[in-house]
Amino acid sequence: MTTTTPATPNESPTRSDVSHDAIENLSREDRAFPPSAEFAAQANATAALYDAAAADRIAFWEEQARGLQWEKPWHTALDWSGAPFAKWFDGGKLNVAVNCVDRHVAAGHGAQVAYHFEGEPGDSRDITYAELLTEVCRAANALESLGVRAGDRVAIYLPMIPEAAVAMLACARIGAVHSVVFGGFSAEALRSRIEDAQAVLVITSDGGHRKGKPMALKPAVDEAVAASPSVRNVLVVKRTGQDVEWTDKDLWWHDVVDAQPDTHEAASFDAEHPLFILYTSGTTGKPKGILHTTGGYLTQVTYTHRTVFDLKPDTDVFWCTADIGWVTGHSYVVYGPLANRATSLMYEGTPDTPHNGRWWELVEKYRVSILYTAPTAIRTFMKWGEDIPARFDMSSLRVLGSVGEPINPEAWMWYRRVIGGERCPIVDTWWQTETGGIMISPLPGVTETKPGSAMTALPGIGAQVVDDEARPVGNGGGGYLVLTEPWPAMLRGIWGDNQRYVDTYWSRWNGLYFAGDGAKLDEDGAIWLLGRVDDVMNVSGHRISTTEVESALVSHPSVAESAVVGASDDMTGQGIVAFVILREGVDPGENVVADLRNHVAHEIGPIAKPRQILLVAELPKTRSGKIMRRLLRDIAEHREIGDVTTLADANVMTLIGQGLDSANAED
Numbered sequence: 018m019t020t021t022t023p024a025t026p027n028e029s030p031t032r033s034d035v036s037h038d039a040i041e042n043l044s045r046e047d048r049a050f051p052p053s054a055e056f057a058a059q060a061n062a063t064a065a066l067y068d069a070a071a072a073d074r075i076a077f078w079e080e081q082a083r084g085l086q087w088e089k090p091w092h093t094a095l096d097w098s099g100a101p102f103a104k105w106f107d108g109g110k111l112n113v114a115v116n117c118v119d120r121h122v123a124a125g126h127g128a129q130v131a132y133h134f135e136g137e138p139g140d141s142r143d144i145t146y147a148e149l150l151t152e153v154c155r156a157a158n159a160l161e162s163l164g165v166r167a168g169d170r171v172a173i174y175l176p177m178i179p180e181a182a183v184a185m186l187a188c189a190r191i192g193a194v195h196s197v198v199f200g201g202f203s204a205e206a207l208r209s210r211i212e213d214a215q216a217v218l219v220i221t222s223d224g225g226h227r228k229g230k231p232m233a234l235k236p237a238v239d240e241a242v243a244a245s246p247s248v249r250n251v252l253v254v255k256r257t258g259q260d261v262e263w264t265d266k267d268l269w270w271h272d273v274v275d276a277q278p279d280t281h282e283a284a285s286f287d288a289e290h291p292l293f294i295l296y297t298s299g300t301t302g303k304p305k306g307i308l309h310t311t312g313g314y315l316t317q318v319t320y321t322h323r324t325v326f327d328l329k330p331d332t333d334v335f336w337c338t339a340d341i342g343w344v345t346g347h348s349y350v351v352y353g354p355l356a357n358r359a360t361s362l363m364y365e366g367t368p369d370t371p372h373n374g375r376w377w378e379l380v381e382k383y384r385v386s387i388l389y390t391a392p393t394a395i396r397t398f399m400k401w402g403e404d405i406p407a408r409f410d411m412s413s414l415r416v417l418g419s420v421g422e423p424i425n426p427e428a429w430m431w432y433r434r435v436i437g438g439e440r441c442p443i444v445d446t447w448w449q450t451e452t453g454g455i456m457i458s459p460l461p462g463v464t465e466t467k468p469g470s471a472m473t474a475l476p477g478i479g480a481q482v483v484d485d486e487a488r489p490v491g492n493g494g495g496g497y498l499v500l501t502e503p504w505p506a507m508l509r510g511i512w513g514d515n516q517r518y519v520d521t522y523w524s525r526w527n528g529l530y531f532a533g534d535g536a537k538l539d540e541d542g543a544i545w546l547l548g549r550v551d552d553v554m555n556v557s558g559h560r561i562s563t564t565e566v567e568s569a570l571v572s573h574p575s576v577a578e579s580a581v582v583g584a585s586d587d588m589t590g591q592g593i594v595a596f597v598i599l600r601e602g603v604d605p606g607e608n609v610v611a612d613l614r615n616h617v618a619h620e621i622g623p624i625a626k627p628r629q630i631l632l633v634a635e636l637p638k639t640r641s642g643k644i645m646r647r648l649l650r651d652i653a654e655h656r657e658i659g660d661v662t663t664l665a666d667a668n669v670m671t672l673i674g675q676g677l678d679s680a681n682a683e684d
C-alpha cells in the first residue's frame with residue numbers, strides 16, 4: 018500500500034499571492050522514501066487516521082482518549098471558551114499511574130518487562146510491570162507518609178535510574194505535581210525551580226555514573242535546599258555509594274520507601290488536574306514553568322507513541338535516549354511507553370563510556386527495535402565514523418526517530434544507511450516542551466518520507482506556515498510555524514504567570530499559537546523546520562535560515578557538524594559566519610575552507626555563501642544538545658561572550674576562542 022501524505026488541512030494560496038518570503042526557501046530535496054509494502058501491511062497507523070481526524074477532529078481525539086482507563090467519563094471533550102486556556106475531557110476522572118501500570122498487571126501482563134535498566138558501569142536490572150507496580154505503590158505510600166498531598170509540588174533531581182520513573186509515577190498516583198530538574202543543572206537552577214513551584218519535597222540521589230565516574234548530586238541539593246524554606250524533606254536514593262553530607266531534612270529512599278506496604282489505593286483525579294511542571298529556559302529571561310495536566314496529555318502521548326513509533330507491546334524493545342529531565346523523557350521514556358505497555362530500555366550513561374560503541378552494544382544486547390534520539394547524537398556518531406556501529410549486530414532495529422533540532426538531510430541519510438541498514442523508516446518528530454507530545458511527523462507505513470523533513474501535522478493536529486501578516490505562505494514559501502487548533506497535550510499555562518503564557522505564545526497573531534520556529538513548505542506541502550526565528554539571518558534583505566546553510570555544509574563529505582550565525586556586516590547588514598567540525602580523519606588542508614564556501618554556493622545559491630568559515634573542534638550546546646548560536650554570534654561579532662550558564666561544557670567557548678586566535682579563515 019502506498020499512500021501520499023495529505024497536505025496541511027487549510028487551503029494555501031498559490032505562490033503569486035505572497036509578496037515576499039518571511040524566510041527564504043533555498044534548498045531543494047528530491048530524494049524520497051515510500052514505506053515498504055511489508056512495513057505498511059503491519060503498521061499501527063493507516064491513512065484512514067487522517068480522514069477520520071479531518072472529518073471530525075474532536076471525535077477523533079475522543080476516540081483516542083477512549084483507549085485509556087477512565088474512572089468517570091468526560092462530559093465535554095474540548096472547552097475552548099476560555100482560550101487560550103483549554104480544558105480537554107472536562108468532567109472526566111482518571112489516574113495516570115493506574116493507566117501506566119496497574120491496568121497492565123490487571124490484564125495479565127505483570128511478568129512483562131517495563132524497563133531493562135542498564136547502568137553506566139554495566140550493572141543491569143529488569144523491572145517487570147508487576148515489580149513496577151509494587152515500587153510505585155510503596156513510593157506513593159512513602160510520599161503520603163511524608164505529608165505530600167494532591168496538588169503539592171515535588172522536585173525530582175535524579176540520574177537516569179528506575180527510581181526516576183517510580184518517583185514520577187508515585188507523584189502522579191497521589192495527584193502531586195512533579196517538577197523534574199535535569200541532573201546536570203546547578204544548585205542555583207535547582208533552587209530557583211524549587212522556589213518558583215514552592216516544592217515541599219525533593220527526591221534525589223547521592224549521585225549518578227557519568228563518563229566513568231560517580232557524579233555527585235547531593236551537594237547541589239544541599240545548597241539549594243538550604244535556601245528553600247518550602248522544602249520539608251529530601252528523599253535520597255543510594256546509587257553510587259559516595260559520601261554525602263546529611264541534614265535533618267534528609268531521609269534515605271530505601272529506609273522510607275522499602276518499609277511501606279506494597280499496595281496503594283489510587284484515587285482518580287480530574288482530567289485537568291496538574292500532572293507536572295517542566296521548566297524550559299528559552300533564550301532569555303527567567304525559566305518558564307510549563308504546566309501540563311492529566312487526561313489530554315496522556316491521551317496524546319499514548320496515541321503518538323503508538324502510531325509514530327508503530328509500537329507493538331508484545332515484541333518491541335523501545336529505546337528513547339532522552340534524559341527524564343527533558344520533556345522527551347517525560348513523554349517517551351515514562352508516560353507514553355508505559356501507557357502503551359511497552360518494554361523500554363533505560364540507560365544511565367553517555368554514548369562514549371566506556372567506548373564509542375556503547376549504544377550499539379546496547380542495541381545488540383537488548384535487541385532494541387525502535388530507537389528515538391537527537392540529531393546532535395547522530396552527528397556525533399557521523400564524526401566518529403561508521404566503522405564503530407558496523408561492529409555490532411543491529412538487525413533488530415525497525416524504526417528510527419529524531420527529535421530536538423532540524424535533522425540535516427545528510428545526517429538523516431547516514432542514520433538511515435548506517436544505523437537503520439536502509440530498511441528502517443525514519444520519523445523526524447517536531448514538537449516542544451509546550452506541546453507535550455509529537456505534533457508534526459511522518460507516520461511509518463503511511464508517509465513517504467524526505468530526508469530532513471518532519472513532513473506533515475499528525476492527524477488531529479492543525480499546523481500552518483504563515484508570513485508576517487499570518488497569511489499561509491503556500492507551497493514553496495517560507496515563514497513562521499503556527500498551530501491553528503488547540504490540542505490535547507498542549508500546555509495549560511506557565512506556572513504562576515498566565516499573562517506570560519498569553520504574551521509568549523498567543524499574542525503575535527490572533528488565535529494562532531506561535532511556536533517560535535521558522536519553517537517552509539516544499540512543492541508537495543511537506544513541512545521543513547528552519548530553526549528558531551531568533552536565529553534567522555538577514556543578508557542583503559534576504560531572510561536566510563541557519564538550518565539551510567548548515568545542512569548545505571553537512572552535505573559536504575568532509576563535514577560532520579556545523580553551526581551558522583549572522584554577524585553584523587557593513588555591506589550586507591549581516592554576513593554569514595559558519596563554524597564547522599570536520600569528520601574524523603579529514604585533513605583540514607589548505608583548500609577546505611574555499612571548497613566549503615563554494616559547496617554552499619553550489620548547493621543553495623551564492624547569497625548563502627558564508628563570509629567566513631571557522632574550523633572548530635567543538636560547538637557550544639545546551640545540555641539537551643541544541644546548538645547555542647547566541648554565543649557563536651558573540652564570537653563572530655568580537656563581543657564578550659554572554660551568559661554561559663546553560664552551556665553543557667563551559668570549556669567549549671575557551672577552545673573555540675583559542676582556535677580563532679590561530680586561524681583566520683576569511684578569504
Ligand code: PRX
Binds near residue numbers: 420447449471532534
Ligand atoms: O526549535 C524546535 C526544536 O526544539 C524546540 C523545542 O525544544 P524543547 O522544548 O526542548 O523540546 C525538545 C523535544 C521535543 C522546537 O521549538 N525542535 C524539536 N524537534 C524538532 C525541532 N526542530 C526541528 N525538527 C524537529 N524534529
